[in-house]
Amino acid sequence: MLKTMTFACMHFSIAFGVVYLxxxxxxxxxxxxxxxxxxxxxxxxxxxxxxxxxxxxxxxALQPLSPILQA
Incomplete structure (x- = not known):
């Protein structure tokens, strides 16, 4: 969740800056x-x-089947 919140702060700043410019x-x-x-x-x-x-x-899907399931 921290990654999402820091992404939001960065995105808010960029969006404001671009539209303001x-x-x-x-x-x-x-x-x-x-x-x-x-x-x-x-x-x-x-x-x-x-x-x-x-x-x-x-x-x-990449893991091999267990020996019980292979029989």
């Missing part, structure tokens, strides 16, 4: 910095969970 609007930069990274952060959290599940399944 493009528009010159603190209000618009702030609005985009709250909405877009919040959605992205939630998506990233679930992406990590799904990816870890995929890696566990891959590891399980």
């Amino acid at each position: 493009m528009t010159g609007s603190v209000l618009l930069g702030g609005a985009v910095a709250l909405v877009e990274p919040a959605v992205n952060t939630v998506a990233f959290y679930f992406h990590e969970k799904i990816w870890k599940r995929h890696e566990r399944r891959k590891q399980t």
Whole structure:
């Protein structure tokens, strides 16, 4: 969860900076910095969970069968 929170802080800062530089609007930069990274952060959290599940399944599939199941 700490990784997700630090990612969110970085993303908020980048989103605000980019939109502010493009528009010159603190209000618009702030609005985009709250909405877009919040959605992205939630998506990233679930992406990590799904990816870890995929890696566990891959590891399980690569393990040899136990001698009892091979008979």
